[in-house]
Amino acid sequence: MLRLMRRLPGLPLPPALTLLPYLYRPFPFLDAMGKRYPEGFTLRFPAMPTPAVVFHHPDAAKEIFALGADDAHAGQINAVLGPILGKTSLLLLDGKEHLRQRKLLMPPLHGERMSSYGARMIALTEASIATWPERERFPVHDRLQAITLDVILRVVFGIDEGELFHRLRERLVGILELATNPMFLLPWFQRDLGPLTRWNTLARALREADEMLYGEIRRRRASGERGDDILSLLLDARDEQGEPMTDSELRDELMTLLAAGHETTATALSWGLRWILASKSLGARLVRELETEGALPGLAPERIARCALLDATVREALRLQPVVPMVGRVLQRPARIGGYDLDRGTPVLVSIYLIHRRPDLYPDPTRFDPDRFLRQRFAPHEWLPFGGGIRRCIGMAFALYEMKMILATILARAELRLPLFGKVREVRRGVTIAPSRGMPLVMERRAS
Template identity: 30%
Template sequence: MTTPATAVPHAPGRLPVLGHVVPLLRDRLGFMQQLRGHGDVVQIKVGPRSVFVVNSPDLIWEMLTAQSANFNKGRLFDKLRLFGGSPLPIAEGQQHLQRRRLMQPAFHRERINSYIDRMGATAEATVRTWQPGARLDVLNEMQLMAQGVVMSVMFSAEPDRDPAQAVMNSVDTVFQAAIRRAVVPVSGWERLPLPGNRKLRAANTLLRRTVSDIVAAHRAAPAPQDDLVSMLLEARDEDGRPLDEDEILSEITALLAAGSETTAVTMAWLFHELGRNADLAQRLHQEVDTVLAGGPLTAEHLPRLVLTRRLVTETLRLHNPGWIVTREANVPVRLGTAHLPAGADLVWSPYALHRDPELYPDPLRFDPDRWLPERPQPPRGAYIPFGAGKRMCIGDAFTWAEATVLTALVASRWTLQHAPGTDVRPVPAITVHPSSLQMIAEPRTPAAARKAA
């Protein structure tokens, strides 16, 4: 049981320090939510380190936009170098700017529309393996589906299920190691020959081999393929030099990992909510049956899938995958009344922010209709599922499109109901994922669903 956060007496003009807590080892989500009641910026102790938690949506927005140059990505992202190199999610300064400009064309909205058919076809390959009445590990199925979409659309690769599962397991191993190393305030054990460290090395070896094979296949192709791998192979820096092999491998590996995790976790939570709200599930089925009319999903359908989109929006609010995001001050900075020294560690929690009762009425209720245009909307900075500013996730539009496609595709074929005895709890790891999500797949029976199958 986590010790309740209690303000320690402090001198006038200084931040409260919350002491005697071990928040990152026990009830992490409850602790982050509890901190919101202690002020706009709160100082906590994590072992020997001081960490500043930013709660105010205005100050979070300021940190990510107007003052973004005063911060680097911080401790958590530094630990994600376990994937190798300094890929886009980790890169800083000029390197980040150059790499983002290089990769941005692959994520333009017009380009994303061209991906829709392949997204649907790739997801269909996973859905086709489901059997009526089968008990599914829904998170695992969504991870395989999302990973397959990234590999197909961005890498022109379509691994079989067993190799894909091995890649997914390796990504999870690296993510688990990254979050552990970010929150545990001791060092040195990473270099010891412990079982966890050996497992991490094996996972990195498999990922490296998988990505190397993808790159080799592209190099051997008679004509370049129209995907992100070809874009990286053809890229040249300001001096006309190509990216070196390690840079290419790092970018592809990081994109494979990041591009699979957020979408998969979001989809798992979405179907969890539909499974315990039959009325919402029925409304979704009616929408996809009407819009798709039994045919394949295309880019033209997306603007008409308005409820589907709101379901994704609400899932990213109530079940935001990010329970902790880090920053580090490059210089002395001021956030509101807080004066923070250079080198200060800062964190903010999208998960806690999106559940704040001062920002959202009845915040723990899953209500996609809160996003209807006629309903009052949260203030700026209160809903930022992909961050903001120059470090906003490059794949946000890709994820919106992918999640909409996957939701509509599954709903057009299947109804997912919770398996008896399933106890679903949020687990804060690299993302907030369901502890266990066992669901029973039942085929849809409406005429439109039968025609689509």
């Protein structure tokens, strides 16, 4: 058996004391670790038999992302999400099964189809802005999350009104809100300890949502009703053996797309807005670009999609505050990563956050500077907010497109500013890192 030839250092603390700052002060914790251990470090978490090895050099990320389906698995790392997403969720599968599901899910989230979603994204954003209060402080994160949830419900199910939509939406909001408690990332807290506990409430909401999801799957299968939504495409999808997806596979993938696809995008949007509003000139430059590209006043999706500075702004927001700060794999065979020989069974993590803050890649890394993306192209192991390799986020194109549509609509339709007081911090919401206090801002006036 191979041993670590050179050992990576780690904090000389009991696992529970490492977990707390990781859960509650993730960015300062990672900053301190990155400074102290420039080559990478090990992390020991409670109930984890083998310490995880964290790398924050882009070359190591490249090596990890190049690992094949049989070399490394991610399902084990994502297992905490199992009770909510289901055991056939793409996030939990590995090997051949993972590749099969990924192929089935890919087409609706790519290329041509994107443009058919643009007008709906813009309309939902305009409808939301119409309800924002004027000249008073309000948390925008919830509003953005409602927009991204409605987008994903529409795109995934093809429904945006009616009783089912409202009931399902209500249950999902409840589930996702409860699931953002960082404690639920720990298997110990994923237990039903009686009717008054949060896990019990979560389990009940999940049962009710499942009933609706299975009901809709069966109804659509039986009626043959199809639209331009993802469920329609998945109902007709066949794998290489000509087999369709089962009801429970469909349920798990729908839940996965809903859960993975809206909170992440809303959080990235909150950070993006914060930086645009903190800058003296960026908002005006973005509006000028929309005008020059002919995207205003009508908000034409294909013209918004062409705006280079808007694209750079979205990328820079995802660089500076990557919503998911770390991704991981468990080695299924020994491998050499970052010059270290690692045993089979070792969890290897890529710190997206620390790579994004390397001054050798991004000079003056804590500064929000979208122009760096206009001056330079970054490799997939240098800019990696969506992870990489065969597990890279399948919603990447969708999320980037959606962020541009929503930000352009907000810039065109609302005059916003940051409140005079109150610093925004990074706080954990489940697996994502979001702005504190729901990212408060003030709308001075609505534009027509």
